[in-house]
Amino acid sequence: MINIAQRVHDHQWKIDPIVRSVLDTDFYKLLMAQSVFRNRREARVEFSLINRSDAVPLARLIDEGELREQLDHVRSLSLTRGESTWLRGNTFYGKRWMFTPDFMQWLEGFRFPDYHLERRGDQYELTFEGPWMEAMMWEIPALAILMELRSRAVLRDMGKFELQILYARAMSRVWEKIERLQKLPDLAVADFGARRRHSFLWQDWCVQAMIEGLGRRFTGTSNCLIAMRQDIEAIGTNAHELPMVYCALAGEDDAALAAAPYQVLEEWQKDYDGNLRIVLPDTIGSKGFFANAPEWIARWTGVRVDSGDPFDAAEAAIAFWQRHGQDVSQKRIIFSDGLDIELIEALHARYADRVKVSYGWGTLLTNDFRGLAPDDRLAPFSLVCKAVSADGHPCVKLSDNPNKATGPAEEIARYKRVFGVGEQAARDVVV
Amino acid sequence: MINIAQRVHDHQWKIDPIVRSVLDTDFYKLLMAQSVFRNRREARVEFSLINRSDAVPLARLIDEGELREQLDHVRSLSLTRGESTWLRGNTFYGKRWMFTPDFMQWLEGFRFPDYHLERRGDQYELTFEGPWMEAMMWEIPALAILMELRSRAVLRDMGKFELQILYARAMSRVWEKIERLQKLPDLAVADFGARRRHSFLWQDWCVQAMIEGLGRRFTGTSNCLIAMRQDIEAIGTNAHELPMVYCALAGEDDAALAAAPYQVLEEWQKDYDGNLRIVLPDTIGSKGFFANAPEWIARWTGVRVDSGDPFDAAEAAIAFWQRHGQDVSQKRIIFSDGLDIELIEALHARYADRVKVSYGWGTLLTNDFRGLAPDDRLAPFSLVCKAVSADGHPCVKLSDNPNKATGPAEEIARYKRVFGVGEQAARDVVV
Numbered sequence: 115m116i117n118i119a120q121r122v123h124d125h126q127w128k129i130d131p132i133v134r135s136v137l138d139t140d141f142y143k144l145l146m147a148q149s150v151f152r153n154r155r156e157a158r159v160e161f162s163l164i165n166r167s168d169a170v171p172l173a174r175l176i177d178e179g180e181l182r183e184q185l186d187h188v189r190s191l192s193l194t195r196g197e198s199t200w201l202r203g204n205t206f207y208g209k210r211w212m213f214t215p216d217f218m219q220w221l222e223g224f225r226f227p228d229y230h231l232e233r234r235g236d237q238y239e240l241t242f243e244g245p246w247m248e249a250m251m252w253e254i255p256a257l258a259i260l261m262e263l264r265s266r267a268v269l270r271d272m273g274k275f276e277l278q279i280l281y282a283r284a285m286s287r288v289w290e291k292i293e294r295l296q297k298l299p300d301l302a303v304a305d306f307g308a309r310r311r312h313s314f315l316w317q318d319w320c321v322q323a324m325i326e327g328l329g330r331r332f333t334g335t336s337n338c339l340i341a342m343r344q345d346i347e348a349i350g351t352n353a354h355e356l357p358m359v360y361c362a363l364a365g366e367d368d369a370a371l372a373a374a375p376y377q378v379l380e381e382w383q384k385d386y387d388g389n390l391r392i393v394l395p396d397t398i399g400s401k402g403f404f405a406n407a408p409e410w411i412a413r414w415t416g417v418r419v420d421s422g423d424p425f426d427a428a429e430a431a432i433a434f435w436q437r438h439g440q441d442v443s444q445k446r447i448i449f450s451d452g453l454d455i456e457l458i459e460a461l462h463a464r465y466a467d468r469v470k471v472s473y474g475w476g477t478l479l480t481n482d483f484r485g486l487a488p489d490d491r492l493a494p495f496s497l498v499c500k501a502v503s504a505d506g507h508p509c510v511k512l513s514d515n516p517n518k519a520t521g522p523a524e525e526i527a528r529y530k531r532v533f534g535v536g537e538q539a540a541r542d543v544v545v
Numbered sequence: 546m547i548n549i550a551q552r553v554h555d556h557q558w559k560i561d562p563i564v565r566s567v568l569d570t571d572f573y574k575l576l577m578a579q580s581v582f583r584n585r586r587e588a589r590v591e592f593s594l595i596n597r598s599d600a601v602p603l604a605r606l607i608d609e610g611e612l613r614e615q616l617d618h619v620r621s622l623s624l625t626r627g628e629s630t631w632l633r634g635n636t637f638y639g640k641r642w643m644f645t646p647d648f649m650q651w652l653e654g655f656r657f658p659d660y661h662l663e664r665r666g667d668q669y670e671l672t673f674e675g676p677w678m679e680a681m682m683w684e685i686p687a688l689a690i691l692m693e694l695r696s697r698a699v700l701r702d703m704g705k706f707e708l709q710i711l712y713a714r715a716m717s718r719v720w721e722k723i724e725r726l727q728k729l730p731d732l733a734v735a736d737f738g739a740r741r742r743h744s745f746l747w748q749d750w751c752v753q754a755m756i757e758g759l760g761r762r763f764t765g766t767s768n769c770l771i772a773m774r775q776d777i778e779a780i781g782t783n784a785h786e787l788p789m790v791y792c793a794l795a796g797e798d799d800a801a802l803a804a805a806p807y808q809v810l811e812e813w814q815k816d817y818d819g820n821l822r823i824v825l826p827d828t829i830g831s832k833g834f835f836a837n838a839p840e841w842i843a844r845w846t847g848v849r850v851d852s853g854d855p856f857d858a859a860e861a862a863i864a865f866w867q868r869h870g871q872d873v874s875q876k877r878i879i880f881s882d883g884l885d886i887e888l889i890e891a892l893h894a895r896y897a898d899r900v901k902v903s904y905g906w907g908t909l910l911t912n913d914f915r916g917l918a919p920d921d922r923l924a925p926f927s928l929v930c931k932a933v934s935a936d937g938h939p940c941v942k943l944s945d946n947p948n949k950a951t952g953p954a955e956e957i958a959r960y961k962r963v964f965g966v967g968e969q970a971a972r973d974v975v976v
Binding site for chain 1 (some may be wrong): 546548550553554704706707709710712713714717720753754757817
């Protein structure tokens with residue numbers, strides 16, 4: 115029995131929008147936006163898309179018109195009443211009223227600012243400029259749109275049957291990983307895969323698989339929309355952009371630059387506490403960060419490890435806590451860089467007994483289509499959207515992996531000097 | 546948009562019928578029925594279900610009421626006008642008018658005869674008695690119903706998500722086998738998996754996968770209904786029941802018994818020619834069959850290998866043809882016993898250059914759910930429906946594997962003597 119009404123409705127769609135809600139973004143964006151709203155409302159920041167995988171010629175794969183339609187659709191979005199109610203009324207990390215009425219009022223009025231899009235060879239230049247708290251909102255939707263348009267470009271060449279096999283294989287693969295996760299004692303793993311997901315529906319499916327397979331050991335998702343719909347926890351804290359912009363705003367004064375990464379955390383802890391007091395030390399190089407960190411940072415809940423060798427990074431955090439007389443067993447390390455099942459297993463074997471560990475599993479949860487399409491055309495790739503300047507000053511991220519560093523060379527050199535970064539080992543960036 | 550009409554319609558079904566068409570059966574049943582219709586219209590035969598896998602307690606898994614409902618539904622079926630048109634007008638093996646008008650008239654009036662069902666411990670006794678050409682029609686529907694009711698009994702305990710993973714894995718598995726088949730030169734493979742399929746929909750899916758993945762190297766399906774719907778070839782020739790019943794009808798006269806397996810082929814070749822002249826030698830043991838076979842049988846198109854060691858059986862057929870001065874490279878061997886991808890590859894490597902080979906791939910195409918459900922409760926098992934008596938005389942199948950032999954012990958001994966069957970190697974029967 116054909117559902118004629120459904121069919122007629124379907125073929126009236128002009129586009130199939132990828133991002134359909136202001137909440138289809140990472141939870142930490144909202145937390146950070148609120149912090150910016152309070153502390154740096156006047157800053158203007160430019161964000162830029164960076165495709166670290168040259169081999170993926172985005173501008174040849176994705177039609178510019180289609181990309182504009184998707185970006186324009188995002189500009190038509192605003193927070194719905196139900197979404198606002200959820201943000202206002204929900205408990206996040208066990209805390210009510212995480213978002214203040216003035217911030218909520220701002221968010222309800224928020225519209226995505228304009229974008230700048232230009233083809234440059236086989237790549238797109240896509241930038242967002244404006245008040246920091248507006249421009250920053252583009253990061254996740256922009257990445258998700260480019261990733262999904264790339265998926266669609268490849269999927270368009272596949273037949274109905276091939277598609278069925280493709281998803282059957284991808285589902286089997288995710289489920290096999292989950293079955294391996296089931297064997298890990300005291301596991302706590304969250305989905306961090308919104309930005310580089312294969313597609314929205316696929317991220318949603320992966321989250322349902324995690325719920326089904328892991329129960330409470332699956333602690334939630336970074337994606338607010340999926341968290342709301344599936345009635346699970348929204349997960350996230352803060353990201354590199356906070357110290358990056360604070361550092362840029364410090365201008366050319368080296369002492370101010372050196373203080374900025376700690377200043378941002380001081381302001382953060384006024385805004386948030388508990389699980390949200392998670393340090394992300396690698397923005398300026400973890401080694402220098404820990405060496406110069408004031409004692410009160412050692413009392414924070416934990417550290418997120420997002421670049422470099424994760425074992426080295428974990429040891430550095432543990433050494434930092436020990437140096438400050440902290441009970442390491444009560445500290446949390448959140449691993450979130452390039453995780454896949456093997457690495458999670460190895461990290462868990464090494465750290466589960468020593469500290470509280472959790473995993474923010476991203477691209478290889480929500481986009482592991484490696485080897486599933488001809489010429490590996492659906493393999494995930496390394497696309498990021500980074501702050502590039504703030505009030506006219508360039509933004510820099512050093513990272514613990516020089517292949518993940520961003521910013522002009524001379525500024526990177528200055529940051530390395532100011533933050534005491536010596537030799538760094540380069541690691542391939544897969545996702 | 547909910548399709549309310551569809552939903553209301555769906556919940557009005559009393560049962561979800563497994564067999565919904567007279568044509569949901571193997572093509573060879575119709576060819577054999579027509580031969581019986583011409584040559585042995587008066588014979589009365591009893592068929593019986595035999596579960597060779599004691600470990601599967603069918604009567605505990607399957608509710609007797611549900612089983613009766615399904616069997617009763619089959620008794621309500623008759624050939625539809627479109628089905629009749631297809632059988633009358635279609636080309637089978639390149640030949641028009643395969644079925645004569647008088648047989649078609651009989652088939653249009655055909656209704657399934659009554660069945661006898663009784664629980665015996667953990668198993669069911671299920672028998673069909675009547676004119677041979679009526680009772681024989683039960684074989685495939687009866688098997689398919691029991692197999693699918695067993696699947697349903699297991700699937701009933703699984704959640705929506707588990708089911709999704711189950712089929713994703715099963716699909717991935719079938720497709721991986723097909724990808725391996727794609728590598729075999731000059732492949733000709735058909736689906737013979739109707740009888741022990743996981744379910745009708747699953748067989749239908751497997752056939753579509755074979756069409757998609759193998760194109761013309763997939764030569765067709767034994768299932769008439771699926772052949773008609775998918776517009777592909779219906780495949781099949783003849784089965785053990787023909788010589789078994791002819792032998793039984795020979796009564797106690799040893800000379801008549803010895804002649805029966807050849808007499809049936811003599812009548813068959815009057816009815817059919819070309820691809821249909823395929824010998825199934827193992828009913829009375831291949832060794833004796835070839836030793837005593839008249840020369841004209843060596844001129845037939847080929848041999849179907851359905852028990853014993855398939856390499857030994859193929860060598861025996863090749864030796865038979867060579868002894869009679871036949872061009873072996875023009876002969877066809879159809880392998881149809883317990884095939885899976887590894888065995889097909891091994892047989893192909895050995896025989897593809899020496900003879901024309903083809904494969905009738907059955908249970909491990911349409912029911913390979915091994916290892917996919919807890920306690921392997923969806924693994925296929927060895928269920929058959931065999932002729933047990935004809936006009937009051939017991940039916941015997943010797944087979945080249947004593948584990949597949951059927952019939953009373955004293956009659957088996959007599960047949961072995963008459964047909965010169967010596968030592969036989971027992972092989973496990975998986976499916």
